[in-house]
Amino acid sequence: MLWVDKYRPHALDKVMVHVEEAQQLKQLVAQGDCPHLLFYGPSGAGKKTLIIALLREMYGAGAEKIKVENKPWKIEAGTRKLEVELTTISSNYHVELNPSDAGFQDRYVVQEIIKEMAKSRPLDVAGNKSFKVLVLNEVDRLSKEAQHSLRRTMEKYSSACRLILCCNSASKVIEAVRSRCLNIRISAPSKEEIVKVLQHVAKKEGLQLPLGFAARIALSSNRNLRRAILSLEACKVHQYPFTEDQSVQSADWEQYIVEIASDIVNEQSPKRLFLVRGKLYELLVNCIPPEIVLKRLLLELMKKLDSELKHEVCHWAAYYEHRMQRGQKAIFHLEAFVAKFMSIYKRFLIATFG
Structure with missing residues (x-):
C-alpha cells in the first residue's frame, strides 16, 4: 500500500493539517444533523482525507468497509434509454463516484443515483444517521445542465440523503448549488505543515529523515501534500539512508x-x-x-x-x-x-x- 493511503488519518481528531476545519466538522456531527457540504480547494490539500474522517465520525468503522465496483446505470433520457457504466466506491452508509466521467450524460446520472439512494435508507442503529451520504467528486467539471439537475434533486430528496460535493474550484459551481451547501474551503498546506507530516510518516516507517531534505521535498511539491508523500516514498526507493543534498525524485x-x-x-x-x-x-x-x-x-x-x-x-x-x-x-x-x-x-x- 502506498504511504499516502497507509497513513491517511481516518478520524477527525487525528488530522494533522486543517485542524480547525476538522473541529468544525466534529461539531456539526455532534449536533445530530449535517447539511449538504461543499469542500473546495487545490489538489492535494486534504479534501478527501477530511471527507473520509467525517464519514468515520458519522457512521463509525462501518463507513470504512467499502467495495469498489463498475456499476451499470440504466437511465431514461426522454424517449431514449441510456446505459452508463461508472466506477463507484460504496459502503452501507455512503456512495462515492465521479459523475463527470459520464460526459454529456452526467445530468441523467446525477438524477438517477440520488433517486436510487433515496429508496434505500440505512437503518438507524446505534445512533447512526437515518440518511445516506452521496460523495460527488469533481463537481466543478459537471455541465451546467447537470448542476441545475443536481440542485433540484438535492432539494427533493434532502430528507433521505446528504450530499458531500468535492471540487478544486468553487467558482465553476453554480450559485444555486453553492447556496444550498455549507461551503468549506480547504487551503493548500504550508511548507511547515508538509514537513511535519513527512516527519510523521518517516517516523512510522522507522526512517531517519534530515530536516533540510524534508524541506526541499515540501518546496518541490508546490504545497501538494499528496505529491510530497509520494515523492518521499520514491526517494526512499531510490536511495536510503537519506542525505541532506539528495536529489528529490520527480514523477x-x-x-x-x-x-x-x-x-x-x-x-x-x-x-x-x-x-x-x-x-x-x-x-x-x-x-x-x-x-x-x-x-x-x-x-x-x-x-x-x-x-x-x-x-x-x-x-x-x-x-x-x-x-x-x-x-x-x-x-x-x-x-x-x-x-x-x-x-x-x-x-x-x-x-x-x-
Missing part, C-alpha cells in the same frame, strides 16, 4: 512532459507534431488529467521562451484550456495548443534569424 510523467517540451522546441514540423501527439495520448491513457498535462507543458515551454513570446503563449494556453473544458476529446485541444505553439515559435525564429 515519471513529469520527466516525460519535459521530453515533450524539448521535442516541440527542437523541431516544428507536421512529423514532429504527430510524434508529440502520440506522447500526449500516452499520458492521457495513463490517467494523467489533461488540465495537468497542459499546465505542466506550458510551464516547461515557458522556461525555453524569450519574454516577448510568453504573453502570447499564455493567452493560447488559456484559450485551449477553456475549449478543453467544454469539449469531449482532450487530445484534440492539447494537439491544437502544440500546433499553435509551433506556429508562433517558428515565426519568431524566422523573424529573428531569417
Whole structure:
C-alpha cells in the first residue's frame, strides 16, 4: 500500500493539517444533523482525507468497509434509454463516484443515483444517521445542465440523503448549488505543515529523515501534500539512508512532459507534431488529467521562451484550456495548443534569424 493511503488519518481528531476545519466538522456531527457540504480547494490539500474522517465520525468503522465496483446505470433520457457504466466506491452508509466521467450524460446520472439512494435508507442503529451520504467528486467539471439537475434533486430528496460535493474550484459551481451547501474551503498546506507530516510518516516507517531534505521535498511539491508523500516514498526507493543534498525524485510523467517540451522546441514540423501527439495520448491513457498535462507543458515551454513570446503563449494556453473544458476529446485541444505553439515559435525564429 502506498504511504499516502497507509497513513491517511481516518478520524477527525487525528488530522494533522486543517485542524480547525476538522473541529468544525466534529461539531456539526455532534449536533445530530449535517447539511449538504461543499469542500473546495487545490489538489492535494486534504479534501478527501477530511471527507473520509467525517464519514468515520458519522457512521463509525462501518463507513470504512467499502467495495469498489463498475456499476451499470440504466437511465431514461426522454424517449431514449441510456446505459452508463461508472466506477463507484460504496459502503452501507455512503456512495462515492465521479459523475463527470459520464460526459454529456452526467445530468441523467446525477438524477438517477440520488433517486436510487433515496429508496434505500440505512437503518438507524446505534445512533447512526437515518440518511445516506452521496460523495460527488469533481463537481466543478459537471455541465451546467447537470448542476441545475443536481440542485433540484438535492432539494427533493434532502430528507433521505446528504450530499458531500468535492471540487478544486468553487467558482465553476453554480450559485444555486453553492447556496444550498455549507461551503468549506480547504487551503493548500504550508511548507511547515508538509514537513511535519513527512516527519510523521518517516517516523512510522522507522526512517531517519534530515530536516533540510524534508524541506526541499515540501518546496518541490508546490504545497501538494499528496505529491510530497509520494515523492518521499520514491526517494526512499531510490536511495536510503537519506542525505541532506539528495536529489528529490520527480514523477515519471513529469520527466516525460519535459521530453515533450524539448521535442516541440527542437523541431516544428507536421512529423514532429504527430510524434508529440502520440506522447500526449500516452499520458492521457495513463490517467494523467489533461488540465495537468497542459499546465505542466506550458510551464516547461515557458522556461525555453524569450519574454516577448510568453504573453502570447499564455493567452493560447488559456484559450485551449477553456475549449478543453467544454469539449469531449482532450487530445484534440492539447494537439491544437502544440500546433499553435509551433506556429508562433517558428515565426519568431524566422523573424529573428531569417
